[in-house]
Each structure stands twice: as C-alpha cells, then as structure tokens.
Amino acid sequence: MGAGTETGRDGQRAEGRGRSGAGAGVMARLLWLLRGLTLGAAPRRAVRGRAGGGEPCTGPVLGEAGSLATCELPLAKSEWQKKLTPEQFYVTREKGTEPPFSGIYLNNKEAGMYHCVCCDSPLFSSEKKYCSGTGWPSFSEAHGTSGSDESHTGILRRLDTSLGSARTEVVCKQCEAHLGHVFPDGPGPNGQRFCINSVALKFKPRKH
Numbered sequence: 001m002g003a004g005t006e007t008g009r010d011g012q013r014a015e016g017r018g019r020s021g022a023g024a025g026v027m028a029r030l031l032w033l034l035r036g037l038t039l040g041a042a043p044r045r046a047v048r049g050r051a052g053g054g055e056p057c058t059g060p061v062l063g064e065a066g067s068l069a070t071c072e073l074p075l076a077k078s079e080w081q082k083k084l085t086p087e088q089f090y091v092t093r094e095k096g097t098e099p100p101f102s103g104i105y106l107n108n109k110e111a112g113m114y115h116c117v118c119c120d121s122p123l124f125s126s127e128k129k130y131c132s133g134t135g136w137p138s139f140s141e142a143h144g145t146s147g148s149d150e151s152h153t154g155i156l157r158r159l160d161t162s163l164g165s166a167r168t169e170v171v172c173k174q175c176e177a178h179l180g181h182v183f184p185d186g187p188g189p190n191g192q193r194f195c196i197n198s199v200a201l202k203f204k205p206r207k208h
Contacts, residue, residue: 074175084118091199092118092177095162095169100135103198112205113143114196119175121154124196126206132186132193137201139194140186148190157182170194 075083080093090096105114114124114137124139132138142153150157153173160169160181170179179200186193 080118085199087199088117091197092172092179095178097180098136098197098199102135103137105137105198105201105203106135108137108203110203110205112203114139114201114203116154116172116175116177116179117200117202118177119172120202121172121174123154123172123179123201124194130187132195134193134195136180136195137198138186139196140188140192141190142194155179170196 077093081089084092087098091098108126108129111126113122113126114129115122122143125143128139128141128143130138130140142150142155144150144153146152156171156173156176158169158171160167168182170182171177172179177200178197180194180196183193183195184191
C-alpha cells in the first residue's frame with residue numbers, strides 16, 4: 001500500500017475528529033445556555049395552590065425534578081382595571097384605603113375564610129377576627145401563622161413611609177395586592193392588629 005494512500009486516510013481521520021469535536025463543542029454550548037436559563041428562572045419559582053404562594057411568578061420556571069413548569073404572568077394595570085371594581089382597584093392596586101366603618105365585612109361574624117379579592121388566596125380566618133373599634137376589619141394573625149412564623153401565610157409585610165412615618169404594609173404574597181397595615185396594638189400573645197380593607201377581601205363561609 002502506498003504512502004499516499006496512508007496519508008489520505010490519516011487526513012480523513014483527522015477531519016472526522018475535527019467534525020466530531022466541533023459538534024461536541026456546539027452541544028456543550030447549547031447545554032450551558034439551557035443550564036443558565038433554567039438556573040436563572042429557578043429563584044422565581046412560585047408554588048401555587050398553597051396559602052404561602054411563593055414569590056410572584058414571572059413566566060416559565062423550573063419545576064419539580066428539573067421539569068419546565070409554567071405559571072400565570074403578573075397582570076398589567078389595565079387588566080386589573082377590567083377585572084376589579086373601581087373601589088377594589090383603588091385599594092388593592094393603588095394602595096388606597098376605604099372609608100372607616102364602610103366595609104361590608106366590618107361586622108361580619110359568620111365563620112369562614114377571607115380570601116384575596118384579586119387572586120383568591122386564603123388570607124385570614126374568621127377565628128382570628130375581632131372588633132377593634134377602629135372602623136376596619138381586624139385580625140390578630142394571618143391564616144397559616146405558627147407562633148411568630150408567617151412563612152406559610154398568604155401575606156407579606158413591607159415598610160410603608162408614604163405618610164411621612166414608618167408603618168408596616170400588608171400585601172398578598174400571591175399577587176401583591178395591597179390589603180392594609182399591621183399595628184402593634186392588638187390582643188393575644190403577639191399583640192398584633194391586622195387592619196384590613198373589606199374591599200380587598202372576598203369572604204367564603206365555612207361549609208357545614
């Protein structure tokens with residue numbers, strides 16, 4: 001067999017190795033990009049169907065066992081205006097406050113659960129509702145509270161300095177609707193008063 005034939009075969013082998021190496025490089029780059037996308041989405045994962053709700057969802061997320069899951073995107077302000085009444089929109093999306101002693105749930109004594117009017121997340125139980133005399137529905141704690149742990153509730157606390165002094169705003173963990181404020185003058189061991197707007201709530205009676 002001639003030297004030219006051997007040289008030709010060596011060239012073909014080298015070319016084959018070059019092609020396979022290039023293919024492996026492209027595949028590695030694709031895997032790296034996919035890994036970056038999924039890892040970037042993972043911290044925004046929201047667990048729906050629980051009181052906690054997770055962080056507000058922003059699109060495709062990494063689901064259980066690495067599978068790609070989907071969830072609802074946050075609604076635009078125009079969409080909330082279509083979904084809510086003017087009063088509900090003013091309070092929940094523009095951080096307004098209903099007039100005192102005007103709310104439909106102020107004197108409600110029926111047993112049940114108070115849900116977010118925007119996303120239906122359970123927020124407060126009637127068992128923790130009490131009469132504070134302030135003019136708004138008041139609760140001693142959020143549904144799902146364990147001692148001082150609120151990680152399994154449907155609410156979040158945020159600093160509010162809109163009136164020139166520091167207050168603690170209460171928002172829905174699922175959709176970030178403004179609900180009201182919490183003050184350190186309530187009953188019970190925690191001494192809290194969740195002062196919540198009726199218009200931000202949807203009451204569901206307990207089934208007997």
